[in-house]
Amino acid sequence: MGSNHYQTVIVTGASSGIGQGIAIAFGKQGANVVVNYYDDQEGAAFTLSEVVKGGGKGFIHQADVGKEQEVIEMFDKALREYKSIDVLINNAGIQKDSSFAEMTFDEWNKVIATNLSGQFLCAREAIKHFQEKEPGHAEGKAIGNIIFISSVHDIIPWAGHVNYASSKGAILMLMKSLALEMAPKKIRINGISPGAIATDINAEVWQDEEKKKELLKLIPYQRIGLPEDVAKVATWLASPDSDYITGTTIYVDGGMTLYPGFVDNG
């Protein structure tokens, strides 16, 4: 068991991929982890079993983060169970890719609802709770932490993925504006923007040798990331070790945001 900086953590979209990796990492630090999922109950149950194996506790909770009432109920349940929440990992995200002219309004709306409105709703419920905590509740450290899991596509344009890139670009300003509003209240708000991390969302690319080769051309560090690469940053960014950081995005991307084409060109 770790140093237990954070008693209770809510991780949205924790049934697979980056969310699962982050939930497990907090479990290893002895945290109570609320493992949120949308439709993959089996994945969520696996995440929870790993959390427990690592020395943590928690429960799985189904909720669509894009639905206000479901988000409110999830926070109510977490508070009934654990009395206090320390960290929100705003992670749940989806892709519905399409060329622009063919993109349906439904594909646009679904991605915005989960990736952007979902992060807004969860952040708002977390903030309401953080603000109710006694001032000085956590001497010398933040009262609460929110980490927005975004993407390199908050700054890298992505053809054929306009809904996704728009949602991620908006998260950047949501994160920064909220960080500014909350800093005087000792609530820290930051972002992590992962590059290509091997998860279900991009399995079609990294599982195909040809496509993987193409993808590696976009990653100067020459490897595809793992959920643990992001998880290690998330636990640190939510801990008092990073207490003076707020309103910042950490790119966990093997250099994808460095304009890789310029390595031997320009």
Ligand code: BGC
């Ligand atoms: C996307 C992945 C993609 C990566 C790098 C992520 O935000 O979800 O599908 O591989 O960005 O382009």
